[in-house]
Structures are given as C-alpha cells and as structure tokens.
Amino acid sequence: MNTALALLWKDLVTEWRSRDRIVAMTVFSFLVVIVFQFAFPDTEQDELTRLAPGLIWVTYVFAAVIGLGRTFATELENEAMTALALAPGTRGWIFLGKAAATWVLIGLVQVLTALVFALFYRVDLSVGLGGSVAIVACANVAICSVGTLLSAMSVRSRFREVLLPVLLIPTLIPVLAAAVRGTTYSLAGETVGIDLLQPLIVIGGIYLVLSFLLFEYVLDE
Amino acid sequence: MSPVRLRGEGVEKRYGRVAALRGIDFEIAPGESVAILGANGAGKSSLLKILAGLSRPSGGRFDASGSEDPDGSALRRDLLRARVGYVGHATLLYGELTARENLVFAARLHGQRPTRDALDAVLEEFALADVAERRADTFSRGMAQRLAIARAVVHAPSLLLLDEPFTGLDEASGERLQSRLEAQRDDAGGARSLVLVTHDPRRAVALADRAILLHRGSVRATPARGDAAFDAEALREALVAVARGAEAAA
Numbered sequence: 516m517n518t519a520l521a522l523l524w525k526d527l528v529t530e531w532r533s534r535d536r537i538v539a540m541t542v543f544s545f546l547v548v549i550v551f552q553f554a555f556p557d558t559e560q561d562e563l564t565r566l567a568p569g570l571i572w573v574t575y576v577f578a579a580v581i582g583l584g585r586t587f588a589t590e591l592e593n594e595a596m597t598a599l600a601l602a603p604g605t606r607g608w609i610f611l612g613k614a615a616a617t618w619v620l621i622g623l624v625q626v627l628t629a630l631v632f633a634l635f636y637r638v639d640l641s642v643g644l645g646g647s648v649a650i651v652a653c654a655n656v657a658i659c660s661v662g663t664l665l666s667a668m669s670v671r672s673r674f675r676e677v678l679l680p681v682l683l684i685p686t687l688i689p690v691l692a693a694a695v696r697g698t699t700y701s702l703a704g705e706t707v708g709i710d711l712l713q714p715l716i717v718i719g720g721i722y723l724v725l726s727f728l729l730f731e732y733v734l735d736e
Numbered sequence: 737m738s739p740v741r742l743r744g745e746g747v748e749k750r751y752g753r754v755a756a757l758r759g760i761d762f763e764i765a766p767g768e769s770v771a772i773l774g775a776n777g778a779g780k781s782s783l784l785k786i787l788a789g790l791s792r793p794s795g796g797r798f799d800a801s802g803s804e805d806p807d808g809s810a811l812r813r814d815l816l817r818a819r820v821g822y823v824g825h826a827t828l829l830y831g832e833l834t835a836r837e838n839l840v841f842a843a844r845l846h847g848q849r850p851t852r853d854a855l856d857a858v859l860e861e862f863a864l865a866d867v868a869e870r871r872a873d874t875f876s877r878g879m880a881q882r883l884a885i886a887r888a889v890v891h892a893p894s895l896l897l898l899d900e901p902f903t904g905l906d907e908a909s910g911e912r913l914q915s916r917l918e919a920q921r922d923d924a925g926g927a928r929s930l931v932l933v934t935h936d937p938r939r940a941v942a943l944a945d946r947a948i949l950l951h952r953g954s955v956r957a958t959p960a961r962g963d964a965a966f967d968a969e970a971l972r973e974a975l976v977a978v979a980r981g982a983e984a985a986a
Contacts, residue, residue, distance in 0.1 A: 521844035529832040532871075594826035598887075600790055602845040603818030735792070 518602055522612020523619075529589065530620060536585045537620055540578040544628040547574045552635050563636050568698035571632055572691055575651075576658070578628065579621050580680045583662040586617055587670035596670075600734040610730035614663040614723075618655050625651055638702065646707025650697040653712055656719035657690040664726040667733045690718055739766030739927045740819050740895045742787055746796035749782045749953075756782035758953040759796060766894070769921055769930040771940030773971060774950035775979055780933040781825075781899055783950070787931060788820050788897050789813040818846060821893035823901050827884040831873030835864050835883050838872055839890045846891035855890075862886040862916060878909035882916070889920055896920060899933045910939075917943055937971035947971060951978045 530536055551570050555563065590596040599609050633640045640647070662683055669678040693714040701707050742764040749757040756779045764770050764787075772780045785791035786798055792813075800816045822828075829838050836855055843850045850858075859865045862882040867875070872883060881901065888896065898917070902910045921930045921943065932943050940947050946960040949971070956978045959965035965974060 517847050518845055521841055524844075525830065525833070525841050528837070529830055532832040592831065593829050594824055595828050595830055597790065597822065597824055597826075598828040598842065598845070601788060601817050601820060601822050603814050603847070605814070735790075 518608035519612035523615045526616030536582045540582045540624040543581055544574050544578045548631050567638050568695045572695050579658050583666045584679050586666045606731045606734050607727035614659045618659045642704045643701035646701035653715035653719055654690050654694040657722045660722040660726045661686050738894050740800050742800050744798045747793045747798050748795035750794040755953050760955050769944045771932045771944035771947045773947055778950040779953040784897050784899050784933050788822050789816040819894045821888035821896045823884050823888045823898045827880045829872045834869050836868045842887040843890045848891050858886050858890055877904050896930045938968040941968045
C-alpha cells in the first residue's frame with residue numbers, strides 16, 4: 516500500500532509541476548465540445564439534452580486516452596520504469612498508485628469539461644448532480660484500471676500512440692454503454708439507483724482486480 | 737542490511753534467436769565486489785538484469801539466498817529486489833522532483849520512510865546537500881549520476897549493481913564517483929556486495945576483488961585480486977585477445 520501511495524504522490528507532484536497531461540486533456544476536451552457545437556447548430560434544447568450524455572462521454576473517453584497515453588511515457592525518461600520494476604513486493608501496488616493518480620487527473624479534467632459543456636449546450640448539470648458524479652466516478656475506475664494496464668503494456672511499443680486506443684476503446688464499450696445510459700437518466704432528473712450503477716461497479720471491479728494481478732508480468736522484461 | 741549470496745548454474749538468456757548468455761556459471765559471495773567486463777554485446781547488462789531480479793533466465797538456474805536465512809533457502813524475486821540497489825545506463829531519476837524528493841520516493845518504493853536527518857546524511861555523503869531542493873532536471877551529468885547512486889543506496893541495499901556508472905563523466909567526476917563507490921563498498925562492513933559492469937579495466941581493478949570476462953555470452957576468464965592477470969593493463973590485453981581470438985575463430 517505504501518508503494519501505491521508513493522506513486523500517487525509522485526505522479527500528482529510531477530503533474531502539478533509539468534502540467535503536460537492535464538493541459539493536453541483539457542484543451543482537447545474543450546476543442547471537442549466546441550466542434551460538437553458547430554456540428555449541432557440551431558438544435559432544440561430537448562434534443563440537445565437528449566444528445567448530451569453521448570457527446571460528453573465521447574469527449575471524456577478520448578481525453579482519457581490522451582492522458583493514459585502519457586501515464587507511463589513519463590516513466591521512460593531516464594528509464595525510471597526500471598526503478599519501478601525494482602520495487603519489492605507485489606507490483607500490483609505500482610499499478611494501483613498509477614491508476615489512482617490518473618483517476619484524480621481525469622476527474623479534474625471531466626469537471627472542467629462538464630462546466631464548459633453546460634455553458635455551450637445550456638444543460639443544467641445541477642439536475643441529478645449526485646447521480647452523475649457517482650456514474651462518472653464508477654466509470655473512471657474501469658477506464659483508469661484497464662487503461663493503466665494497457666498503457667504500461669503498450670508504452671515500449673513503437674506504435675504506442677495507435678496501439679493504446681485500439682486496445683482500450685473496445686474494452687470500454689460496456690463501460691460506455693452503462694455510463695451513457697446512467698447519465699441520460701441522471702440529466703433527466705431521475706434517481707440513479709443501484710440498478711444503473713451496478714454494471715459499472717461490476718465491470719470496474721473486474722477490471723481493477725484483473726489489472727492488479729496482471730501487472731506483475733507487465734513490468735518484466 | 738541482509739547480505740545476499742548469488743549463484744548461477746548454466747544461466748542462459750535468449751532474446752528471440754539471439755543468445756545473450758550461453759550457459760554461464762558464477763557465484764558472488766556476500767560482501768564480495770565483482771567486475772563484469774566485456775565488449776558491447778558480451779551479455780554484461782543481460783547478466784546484471786538477471787542478478788537484479790529484473791529479468792528471468794531463459795535456461796539454467798539462478799538463485800539468491802540471504803546468508804542470515806536459517807535454511808539458506810532461495811529468495812523470491814520480489815524479496816531479492818528489496819535488497820538490490822541498481823544504477824543503470826540512465827539515471828532512473830524524475831526531472832520534475834528535487835534531489836530530496838527523488839530520494840524520498842526511492843525509499844518509499846522500498847517501504848521505508850527515512851527521517852530528514854537520514855536523508856541529509858545521504859545528500860551530504862554524495863555532495864548534494866547544497867542542491868537538495870533543486871529539481872533534478874537542472875543537474876549536470878556528474879551531479880545527476882551522484883544522485884542516481886544516492887537513490888540506489890538510500891534504502892541500504894546489500895547488493896549494489898552498477899551498469900556503466902562512469903559513462904559520460906569527465907575524468908575528475910569519474911575519480912570522485914569512484915571514491916564514493918569505494919566508500920559505499922567499504923562502509924557496509926563487508927555486508928554489501930558490489931557488481932560493476934564496465935568497459936574500463938582500470939575502474940574494475942580499483943573497485944572489484946575479482947573480474948568476470950564475458951565474450952558473446954560466455955565466461956572467458958575470472959582473474960582475482962592477487963593474480964597477475966588482475967591488473968588494468970593485463971585485463972585490457974585479455975579483452976583484446978578474447979575479441980581477436982573470437983574473430984580468428986570466425
């Protein structure tokens with residue numbers, strides 16, 4: 516657990532000082548929101564509210580891919596990845612620390628994106644806010660778990676920029692389906708019950724445990 | 737500090753069809769200093785990664801045992817890593833972190849929480865106390881290499897593995913680094929083993945008790961201190977002779 520906390524601290528400090536991931540994700544998200552605004556001009560408010568969950572999750576997932584692509588790329592500088600591989604004990608804790616830091620960073624970008632999205636699309640985010648937060652938090656566990664594992668697997672590949680989205684997005688289809696459905700209910704002001712969160716909790720839990728166990732072999736040569 | 741004994745029998749390492757190590761035998765006793773010499777592609781770094789627990793042999797047997805372990809049983813790889821300090825070709829440092837933060841992070845990765853005084857002592861030892869709060873990406877090559885070695889020893893490892901630590905250093909920086917490595921070797925009271933991979937026979941003779949000459953994945957000679965062959969010039973000639981012999985055989 517100490518290893519995970521050390522990684523979380525290190526990743527957040529280095530990100531605070533470099534801001535390379537958070538700036539890239541935020542700028543990308545804002546651009547996507549603006550592009551969608553051009554794609555749906557003169558759309559009725561009801562129609563916008565109906566489209567909003569899909570649009571916002573497309574933005575979230577592609578921004579997450581950008582952030583996840585850099586998760587282990589920073590470890591290649593000065594071969595710091597070797598120092599991680601030398602850490603004693605279960606390597607799953609390294610995965611957990613990296614995934615937790617990514618969860619925090621992606622969450623921050625999502626909050627900023629949601630505010631801009633609400634401004635452009637006149638969507639009232641205060642409706643069902645608690646439900647939306649729960650859905651995003653649960654979906655992010657799945658995205659960050661499998662994303663961190665695949666990021667570590669692809670980082671030494673020459674084609675890592677291509678490989679990561681190609682591997683990641685198919686694994687996120689069930690997460691996206693459940694997240695979009697839950698967000699639709701939430702923005703409509705309906706209560707987000709356990710039935711809507713359950714698929715995200717189950718998928719997130721499976722991805723988290725599998726990634727924790729498989730990470731042991733990812734850092735090996 | 738728990739001393740470690742390393743033993744390999746017929747250790748092989750292959751990368752696809754390329755054999756980096758071809759069935760080598762070795763033993764490194766607790767507190768012993770060994771230099772691994774050889775030309776590029778001799779298998780030095782592959783051997784060092786196996787010793788560090790970073791890589792598994794493709795064949796043969798390698799095990800590490802703690803001399804204080806009651807039954808002398810082999811250490812699991814994750815436990816071996818707890819006793820290893822490693823300095824590679826690169827510094828393994830984070831440029832955005834200060835010197836002190838790099839050391840704190842390295843110690844915490846090994847489950848330790850060093851006090852400020854303990855960190856100050858390490859920084860002082862490597863002449864980094866004045867730049868402790870400076871980011872590592874502002875360091876010169878010599879300072880970064882000193883910090884890299886400080887990072888490797890901050891958790892008091894019983895096995896220090898050094899892969900070409902003198903690369904990119906000028907003569908004066910190399911000399912200073914050598915004296916700090918000698919101190920690291922000697923200060924542990926014989927409990928710390930040191931394995932140095934190098935092209936430079938002069939550094940090998942200064943730091944090691946024994947040398948392993950590798951050529952194309954095989955051990956060609958193992959001169960030890962006290963042997964006529966354990967001399968910088970003799971080692972250099974042996975390396976050249978091995979390379980020439982291999983060329984003639986080819």
